[in-house]
Amino acid sequence: MKLFDITGKTVLITGASRGIGKSIALGFRDAGAIVYGAGSRPESIEWMDKEGINGVVIDVRSEKDAFNAIGKIREKHGKLNCLINNAGIATNTPASGFKEEELQNMIQTNYTGVFRNCQAYYKHHKKDGGNIINVASVLGMVGSKLASVYSGTKGAVISLSKALAIEWCNSGYRVNVICPGLIDTDMTDMIKDKEYILNQVLAGIPMGRLGDPEDILGAAIYLASDASKYVTGQTLVVDGGLIAQ
Numbered sequence: 001m002k003l004f005d006i007t008g009k010t011v012l013i014t015g016a017s018r019g020i021g022k023s024i025a026l027g028f029r030d031a032g033a034i035v036y037g038a039g040s041r042p043e044s045i046e047w048m049d050k051e052g053i054n055g056v057v058i059d060v061r062s063e064k065d066a067f068n069a070i071g072k073i074r075e076k077h078g079k080l081n082c083l084i085n086n087a088g089i090a091t092n093t094p095a096s097g098f099k100e101e102e103l104q105n106m107i108q109t110n111y112t113g114v115f116r117n118c119q120a121y122y123k124h125h126k127k128d129g130g131n132i133i134n135v136a137s138v139l140g141m142v143g144s145k146l147a148s149v150y151s152g153t154k155g156a157v158i159s160l161s162k163a164l165a166i167e168w169c170n171s172g173y174r175v176n177v178i179c180p181g182l183i184d185t186d187m188t189d190m191i192k193d194k195e196y197i198l199n200q201v202l203a204g205i206p207m208g209r210l211g212d213p214e215d216i217l218g219a220a221i222y223l224a225s226d227a228s229k230y231v232t233g234q235t236l237v238v239d240g241g242l243i244a245q
């Protein structure tokens, strides 16, 4: 349907080497977008070329990687139509056990990197406008054990997105958030590894299953397309009913 058409749109997805980001990258490619997929290391992006995805190395903790990549995309295509900040890390650390290095690394990756990438996008495009989709988490909206810093960074991404949506609205930017629930990727290995934990988790999800990475794709296409052209500063939850209870 034309409303959801993303044919020919240029999109940059961080954390596209695996999991949710990979699924969005492949789905956007199938939908006709020009996809730039980022991984944190050269090895992470090796598979992309033969899949028709332009691989770039962006460590979101770096001050320059995303800025340079966005500059090159703008030079080549005239505009980056959509930036999807998806890269992220999680741990299962009790709040009392967080070491300083682990704390800083999670804040840098999950929050500072998102802010910096949004800023780099704006600096390159200014009044030309753009479209930002930030991948946060339902854990940025509700509390959970062993997720204190992760939850804090994801909550911060939700707040940041609302603030940027308002600040940049009149420059033609939309900024929205996708909050996945529990999705079957490497990130949830810590749940899947132990059957009794997995069963407990599944019992708490109304739809009774973990999400597939592909379950996030429709939300991303909606937010990247004109179907959502009057939507900004919003959070779209994709969680099988987890936090509706």
Ligand SMILES: NC(=O)c1ccc[n+]([C@@H]2O[C@H](COP(=O)([O-])OP(=O)(O)OC[C@H]3O[C@@H](n4cnc5c(N)ncnc54)[C@H](OP(=O)(O)O)[C@@H]3O)[C@@H](O)[C@H]2O)c1
Pocket (backbone or CB within 6 Å): 014, 015, 016, 017, 018, 019, 020, 021, 038, 039, 040, 041, 044, 058, 059, 060, 061, 086, 087, 088, 089, 090, 109, 135, 136, 137, 138, 179, 180, 181, 182, 183, 184, 185, 186, 187, 188
């Ligand atoms: N899976 C879930 O249940 C779930 C739920 C809610 C929200 N989320 C969020 O969804 C996003 C994707 O999660 P996922 O489950 O797909 O995770 P994943 O399978 O563990 O993949 C993580 C991705 O982030 C990239 N990454 C990690 N550190 C990075 C860094 N410093 N710089 C650049 N890229 C980095 C990884 O790149 P490399 O391969 O190069 O390391 C990889 O592409 C994350 O923001 C996560 O918090 C996931």
